[in-house]
Every structure is written in C-alpha cells, then in structure tokens.
Amino acid sequence: MSTPMRHGPSQQGRTPSQHPAAAPTPQASTPFSNSQAAAAALSPHGPRSSPQQLKKSPAAGTLPSGAISSQSGNPPLNFDSPSAAAALGGLGLDINLDSLGVGGLVGGANRSDEDDRKKRMDTVIAALWNFDTGRVSNDGLERLAVFLGLECLWETAGTGSENDKILIIAGRTMGIEVHIKNHVVYHASLTFNEPSPMLDKHVEKASAILFKDLALGPGESQLTKKLSKFRTNLERLATLDRLSTIPGLNCHEAVAGLWESLEKLHRWDVEKLREDPALNDKSEDNLRVWALCSRHGCPLVHTTGRVGLTLAYWKQYRQFPWNTVEHETGKTWGILIDCAPANSMVYTPVRVSDKWIDPNIVKTNPTDDEVMSTPGPILDWLEPPNTLLPHTEVSKSEGELDSVALSVPKPVEIAFMATFDPPVVVTHGVAMEIYKISAFNAPLSGSTFDNLLFPVKDGVNYDPSEPRIMTVTQTVPVWTDRSKLRSELPILKAHRNTLIVDKPVYGHVVTHVPISHPKELVAMLPLLRQYAFLSLLLSNCFKPRDDLPRFPEPNTPNTSNGSSSSIHTTNRDLGDLMSRTKDDNSPESLKIDVVLSAHPIPRLQVVFPFKEATAMINIEIQLNGKIHIVSDNIFSALEIEAPQSKGKHAPLTRKILAEKLEACEDIDKWVEFIKLQLEA
Template sequence: MATPTPSTNTPQKHLHNLSSPAPRSVPPLNMLDSPLNMLGEGGVGMGISMSGMGISMSGMGMSSLGLTASQLGRADEDERRRRLETIIAMINKKKGRVSEEGIMALCKQDQVQLERSANADGSIVLTLVIGANAICDITILLDQVTSVKLEVADDDDDVYKTSGSRILRRSLASPPGVRRINTTLDRFALNLDKLLNMERLSEANAGIGCYKAILSIHRSLMKLFEHEKKLALELIGENTPNARHKAEREVLCKKSGRPRMNAGYCLGLSLEYWMDRRHLISKKGPQPTSAQGKEKDDVDSKALEDYPEEADPGNNKIYSLTIECESSPSSMYTPIRIPDSWIADDIEKAPDAPPDADMSSLILNTSQSKIAWLEPKPTYLESPSQAGDHDAMNIDDAPGRLPNIRFVAKFNPPIIVPLTLYVAIIQSVGLTYDQQDLRATTFVGLALRPEETDPGMSVTAGGHTPEVRSTTSVLAVDKEGKETHTKHANTLYIPKLEYARAVESIPFQHPRQLIALLPLFRQYAFITSLVQDVFGAHAPPKQPPHQPPLSPPTTPKRGETPEVQVDLTLAYTHPSPKLAILVPHPLSSCSSPASSADPSALINELLSMHSLTPSHSPLNLVVDIGHNAEISISDQNVVDSEVVGKTSEGADVDMDGLAKLREKVKRLERALDTCGDLGVWAEWLRREAVKEQET
C-alpha cells in the first residue's frame, strides 16, 4: 500500500469522509492548516524574509522538501501576490499578548495616541488617548495589568466609566485555564475598536456626541426597567428568597428586557431579553485557582453579586441586543436623536389615551402599548467652526445638517427565524427586503449543522429535510430519589422545509421598536435553545466500521441499560412553532434476554413489546411556543384527559374534574419552563406517567 504523493490535493473539509491508505504513523505532507504552506501551491518558494514581522523562513525552501516547480506547477505573479497578502492578513489578525510591548504595538497598529509614564513603585502607566471623547489609563506592574481606568465624555453619572473600566480590566485578564503568558489582546482589541468607531463617527459628524446618544437610551430603558421591576416585586413578595433576582428575570424574559451598560466582556449598551433556565439561580461564584484568580474574583465580586448568572453561563445563557451607532446617510434612514428622555415621567399612559400612530400588526407586546413613549425632535449638527474659517461651499460642514449616523441593534447571539418573519421584522423597522439576498438556508443548517451543506441547498421546495440524530446523557431521578444518568438516542424530524435566516443586526429609529419585537425574539430564542441543547453540540452517530449499514440493532449486554429513544418533530413555521415529543412509557421497557443464544427468550420479549396495553403506549405531547416563550401543551396522553359527565348526552360537564385536568397540564408546562431541557423533561414525564398509572 503506497503512501500519498506530495501532489495529492485533498481539500481539508472533506478529510473526514475519506480514509487514507497510508499508515496512521505517516503524517500527511500537504498540511493546509498552516498558512505558510499556501505558498507551496503553485511552486512558490518559501525562502521569504518578513523582517517587519520578525519572521525568517530562509532555509525552508521547496527544494529542501524534495519538491520542484515541475511537480507543483508555476503560479503567475498575481497569484503569488494574492497568496502572500492572504498570509500577511492572517498574521496581522493576531493582536499579540498582554504586555506593555503588546499594548504599545496594538496602539501603533490602530493609530491610537499613547503616552507612557512611570510611578514610584515601578509600575508603568499607559495612557490611551482615544480621540477627543475617551481616555484610558492602563497600569502595568511586571507585565501584569493591575488596574484600568476609562473616562468618556458626557458620562455625568459615571455609568460608562465604572462598568467600562471593569470590562476592560476583565478583557486583559487571563481566561480560566489560560496562563498569563498566553493571554492575548484579542478581547481588548475588540473593545478598543468599538471606542475608536464611536470617535470616528463623532469626528465625521461635527463632533456629535455618540456616547451621549447611547447614554440617553440607557437612562430611558433603565427608568422603564425599574418601574416594571417594582411591579414584579409586588407580585412576588419582597420577603421571598431571591426576590430581587426573580423580579429582574421576570422583567428580562417577559416584559421590556433588562438594560445593562458594559455587560460581560463587551463594551456598550446591552438590552438583555432572554435567559435560559431563568428559574435556576446560582448560589456561589467560580472559585479562584490562583493568586491572579483571587484578584480577578475581587474585581468581579460586585458584578457576581448583582448578576449571579455570570457565575454559571453554561446554564444561564443570556440573549441580548447590543445598541450601537453606525454610519448611515441621513437621507436614507432616520438618524440618531439625543433627547433628554425617550419616555415620559409617568411611564404608563392614561387608560383613555389613544394608541401610538405607528403601531403595526407585527407589534404583539400588549404591555408595551401602555408605555408613554415620547417622540423626540431631530438632532441637528452644530457649525464646525465659529471663527468664520470654514468653507461655505462645503455642504458637509453646513450648520443645521442631520448626522449621518443611525442606531443599530446587534444580536448576541444571532437569532434564527423563519424567512417570512425575517421579512416582517425588516419591514417593521423601515427597511425593504432585497429579493437578491434570498438564500436557501434552513433551521437545521443554521442552528444545528452549520459546518455541513445546508439541507435547503440540496432539497427542493416542499420536500423533507433529513433526520438529525444525536446521543445524550441525561440526568434522571429514580423512585428512591437517587440521581442517575440515562442515555437518550434522539431523532429530530422536520416534515416541512422552511427557509430560515439568522438575524445578526437591525437598525432602529426609536427604542420602542425593539421593545415591541422582544416577544417574537424570545419565542424563537427559546425553541432554538431547546433543540440546540439536544442536537447542536453533538455529531450524528456513525456506524461502526465492522457493522453493515443494514444490520439489526445490537443487543445490549448483560446489566447494560438500553438507550431511550426520543423522537422530536419540529414545525418551525411562524406564527406558532410547535414541537412534538414521543418517548416510550417506562412500564413498556423490557429487559434484554439473558443470552442471545436462547431464541425462545428473544421471541417472548418481542411478543411482549407488541402486546402493550393502551396505558403503556408511548408518551406523546405537542408543545406550542407562543410569544414571550409562553409554553402551551395542546395535546398529551401523560395525564388522564377524561372528564366525568361529559360522555353522556345532555349531562353537565364535571367542572371540578376539568379544573383538575387543566392544573395537571399546567404542571407539565411549568416543568418544561423550569428545567428548560428536553431530555430532563422527558425523564420527568416518564416518572410522572408511572405515578399517574399507580393512581
């Protein structure tokens, strides 16, 4: 069996579908993972010196590898230049490591003015002058960042300064499990780019205050948030454990969202609108593993106390909108406005007040129609020069011009919605959907298998998407109350092909547009999260190499618990997505035969599986996901649905029995809302079915 020759050119993305005839110990010669090997294609030599980057590759020519131009072919000069520029661009993406030299190099690359000074204790202070509206002081001692201080213009309440300094300090700290010497500037560079973008927009628009515009929206949204939080506290009860956190999460997931300035690792204003497993409140933060970890824990102790979900992002994943400014011609879209407030002091309208004039049929948040929003006047640019030295022929410098800036909300993470809903969202914010932007993308391709070919590209309209499979380990509780782990063999069916889009950002003119759309965002964020937890992080199971594709399923070994087959059917169509779940009844499970050599035992077991009583039929439920992620079970066979007195004609319906049935169904709905996990919910349903059978 011969090894591959160097001329073999196998695309990297197809390697998992092929098996190489070479022995496992023989490494592949064509390593496309390295950007330097791109120069090898087409016979380009590797004897290149990049003195400006401190990289020397002399002595690594193709001749040293035994490769010649006749074997690889010769590329023309344009192709050589293109590949070299690609390599340089890839190297330039690396922002360096956290150190004094690394920060200075980053500032030089981004053309940020930098001043260096020394303190008496030997520490170094790097002052980053980010335009005319922001200054950042970074104190470094022995190549370790000890403090960060950020100051921005128009921040009268120090809202941006306090949280922004903490975020920048956190972005320069070592992530969990990463040594300080390996900590890069990537996260800090992203935040620095945001500050620079705000400065560039301000300079290009006669010095208009972009920070002031963002802070104005923050104050208005915080006023609304505190009002709704107060109402939620009255319903929950202030003496209830974790009452404050529960009230905040109720507003976050059911009302107008929770605004936060500089949340997580990201600078800027975030409007958080959904949280996975919001009923699960972490009781303690992460334990530090080093002296540096203790210092970081001290820095973030206040944030963890106010936002305990930051200690457990795996369970309490946050979905948010980051509100920023971006360049946009004022003639094409309504530009930014900087009012004192976007909302009235009374917050809620009078009961007899007329609705807003621009409310469309897409706005489904009934509570937001009660909000007393204000309509601010346009904000005009001031004259750039009062000394009479500006050019009167320059229209861009004329006073009274509207700024070429608009508000934009960026989704973190992007939300996946049906194409019909995506078009409606775009139209609701004043944009027109471009038909040329139509792409055959589906929910499976965008949310579950983004690295594979989208089913929409290979399936004709009206066809069926392929099944998606995964195997998961699920936490369950047995009759004795002990925790066990059960394996689930999951299958997802999507009977109707529905094109979908990932919404990454939308512009807006007024914050009420975002508040009105939050019920729809929560609806699809929740159902996407449910399905992704089961199928998103797991690859489809592969057949063992020795097992034919059509062989019967293997019999579990003695003492081995068989996998529980969980079938899910997803209808992703707007306006009411549905999720059907089918799981076997626990009393219908039969133990494996003691020996595969005993055919009579196998026959008896197969016959018993086909003679199940109706009460032992598989559990089947249909879950409707409504606005604000409200759960409604429209069909189920877990609890008894017979109502006494309804079968006889003319008899009165047993209202008590009907009320008990509704309460049982609501209990099933609350269980899914509380756990937020389809696998855990399925095991809980199986246990409830046994209890229902015993009663």
C-alpha cells in the same frame, strides 16, 4: 447553494425569491471594471471572451439561436460580464440586451465567479482584521491602539524607573491610561474628555473591565497574557469615538441615554412584578431575571467582561433561584447597542437624549385603538428632538456660500445599530417582521430553517426539499421514585433522540438591524424570545455536550437525509449532584421522536413510549417563549386534568406540564418527569 424547495407557498410561506426585498439587484459594474471596462469588453483576449466559456455560463441558455455569432473571424462580444455591459453603454452602443434575450446575463450570469471572488476577498479581510494581537506589552498595546486609529503618548511614571511607564491612548472623546511596568499592567482607567453625568456614573465599571483584560490573572504569565479581550472592548470604544463629532455629537453619550430610559422601564417592570402575589417568594435578583425574560428586557452596561450597552432579553436557567442578571453560568441572549455610519441605508439619525420614555412609563389616557391593539401595558414613549451638527466652514476653493447656508445645521449621518448576540435563527416570515419593525431592507438567505440550526456536515447528501431525519444519543439523569426526588441519587440513562423535519421552510439568521428608537427593540422581544427558547430546546436535545459520561453509539448505519450521530448530555442544572450519579449500565435507550414544524408557528410533536402504548404530545412555542400544549393522548378525551397522582401530589394538568417544560428547558428531562409521575 441550496436547491429550491418543492413545497408550495401555502406550506412554507413566501420564499425569499417571492418577496420583493429578497430579489437580487442587477449590478452595473464590478469592483474591477471602472478603469478598464471598455478594453476588457472589446478585447478578444479579455476575460471570459471565448465561445466555450460563454457556453459554460449558467445564463447562456437564455440566448436564442443565432443571437450571437461565434465565428472565428469575428471575436464574440462577451455579454456575460457586467463590466462589458457598462462599457458598451459608455461607448454609445445602443444595444437592447433584453431584445436579444440576454437580459438575465447582466444581473447574474457571472454570479458564481463574483461570489467566489467576494468570498476570497472576505477571507483576506477577515484574516487581516483578526490578526494575532499579540501579548500584553508596551509594543503590543501601542500597535493595537494605532491599528484602531487612536493616538498614543508615553509618559514616565512618578516612580522614576525607566521601566515604569504610562501609556495614554487618546481619541476625540475619551482617553485610557495604562500604567505598565516591565510589560506588566498594574492600573488602567477610562476617562471622557467632557464631563457627562450619564457617562461618569459608569466609568468605574468600564475601567475595571479594561484593567481585568490587561492584568495578570491566576495562572497567567507575561508569556501567555493575550490582548484579545482588551482589543474587543477597545474596538467598541474606538468605534463610538471615531463616529463622534465634537462639538455636536458624542456617540458614547447617545448610547448612555438609551440605557437611562431602558433602565427606568426595567425598574418599573420589577416593581409591577413585586405586586404579584405569586412572586412573593422571589428575591430582587429573581424578579430582575423574571423581568428580563418576560417583560421589556434588562439593560446591562459594562457587565460580564464587556464594555458597552446590552439589552438582555432571554436567559438560560431563568427560573432557578441562584440565577441573576449578571450570572455568567448559562447562556444569555442580548442585543448590543452601538452606533454605525448610515452609508446608503434608510435610517433615522442618532439622537442624544435620556428622555425616550415618560417618567410615568405608561399612558394615563390611552386611545381606544391603543387599548384594543396592545395586549400589555401601553407605554408612553417620547420622541426626543433631533441632534443636529453645526455647519462647518468650507474653503474658498470649494465655492463661496452665503451666510444663511453656513448657519443651517446639518443632520447626523450616524444611526443606532442593534447587533444580536447570539444571532437568532428565525423563519423567513419572522425575519421580515423583524426587519419591518426597524425598516431595514436586508438580503435574506436561501437556506432552510433546520439547516441553519443544525448545519449539514460536509459530504452528507442533503436535499432541502425532502424531509430531514437526524438522530443523536445523549445521557440523561433519571430518578426512579418520585417520593425520593430530593434524597435519591439519579441513575444515568441513554435517550435515542430523533429529529424529524417533515416540511422544511426557509430560514434566516438575524444578526443586526439599525434602529431609531428603543421602542423598536421592545417590539421585537416577543419574537426573539420565541425563537431563542425554541433553539434552546432543540440544542439541549440534539447537540452534544461533555458534562456527563457518554453511552456508546448503537452500531447501526444511519443513512437519513442530513443525519448526524453524536452524544448529547443534559444541562448543568443539577449542580454537584451530577458528580454523584449512579450508572445502571443499561444498554436500552429510550427512543424519543421530535417532529419540528416551523411554519406558521413553531411546533414540536414529542413521541415516546408510555405505559403499553405510545405517547404523542403536540406543543406550541408561543411569543415570549411560552409553552402551550395543543393536544395529547395522555389525558382522557373527556377530562382536562391528568389522572390523580398517588399520595398527596396535586393532579397534573396541561398547564402544569407546560410550565414544567418552561422551567427545565429540556425535552428529555420533561419526558422522564411525565413517565415518573403518570406511569403506574
């Protein structure tokens, strides 16, 4: 558990303990307290009943002197257990725990033991859930389908061979046919039980993915072909199938309806970008990537080996001409959209519709308030009608209901669930903004933002209330002559990068949120892009990679708080040129310091040697991943533009330098670009 930080709220915003949503809720019972609560509470041999154990409780210090007697003749009542408190209440003992000064014991005195038990249980569940699904075979396919709650039926194929069979995996709404001969799959197809135009248009893409997951690929054999990829996709299909209610609700169709509206919005974004003269040279694929990262995202269904709907909103190498929305090179940030049972959360039920936004996309007559409060286009979102289920008949043993009650449809107890892939690390305040958009009340972590981005290694002395320093060495390709950038081979140079976190702030990992409308996802995108790009910049600068040769680490001890030592290499944006680089074998490392400030807006101060002095550039990562140079000491105090470069090159401005960093996505290469262009 992290040590509470010493900085005040003015430095780091409201901490989880200060926010109402983050306060722990006292629990009335444990999972094991229902059947033996009274006996465990009153037995002197029950768990944690000794005075010594009570003395060791973290909450025992709240007891006033003499509040509880621990004489040998009277076995002590153990108020340290939530089950004991529940049992005493059930026995009619009117004991005011707060008057005894032990109110804190009921909620969290035995929190550490319960947390340990929960962790062990989660480990067991994870081990059972993530069991080895085995290899592709007749028995392996059947076991997996049954495990996911689907029905299986074997049929003999038309060839007449006993080893040539068809496995039909059936659910409420869909079925999968797998043709397998001698434990080798040669055909797989997905079908839906009821015809649906929204589903049928994507079924071939889904079938192709399922078949690729099962068929033997290059270099694979029957002994090595695993079911792991097929299981991931089948599990998503099975979840939507299990939550569907026929007739009335098809969760597959509900998700497909979201794609219809998001795709209309994406196509409109691309058309508007095509009207921009600055983007005339961009291809259709480039415009789609541009819309993905700067507009309203790009909905992808059954792509990149994944069955289901994903709203992609950020992509690595987004400004490179060879990149496309479905290009698997580089990292893509997206939001998986599925359905989930409502359980106890506050939610708006799933609605099956493809009309979430007006065909015109934007409002023709927006109000003055909308114009003032919305910086971009004012989208004309629609509210589809509620999806209701017909009331089912009840048995007479449950009681007679009149005809009016039976005719009233019931609401759907299913909600749309958005899962962030990958999860996004944000500050505490930003997490609250995201959860406020979706009306989701989620527990917040007590860890720091930097520790979530760069976890401290085991055994390292780490105090979250103190500044943190982390140093790594990475290899960077460097050009020495700007006139030969296209012809000259780069040399490999070592950078000694140091990350300094002066004022740690609380952070949170956003994993999933329930949503009621796609407009909620669109409202989150600017914040998500801001922190996705921040994490990309920091990862490229401070996380190790293996695509370039490594320089030896300096043989100097590093005792910085939370420090680590590793090699970090650059991104794969130089293509085959990387394999033809020259090595200058220089032992000198360029020292770059990056000071991270995450509250209230993420900022990076980049410090590096420049000419005969030290350059200091303060950059701000704004919404939608835009870079703004706040201040620097490279430019003249009286001029906005940089000194005129030699030759025919245009002068460098702060705006151009910011765009260069957005394009290269790498602080090390950005620094080398500045030194190459501006150093005499």
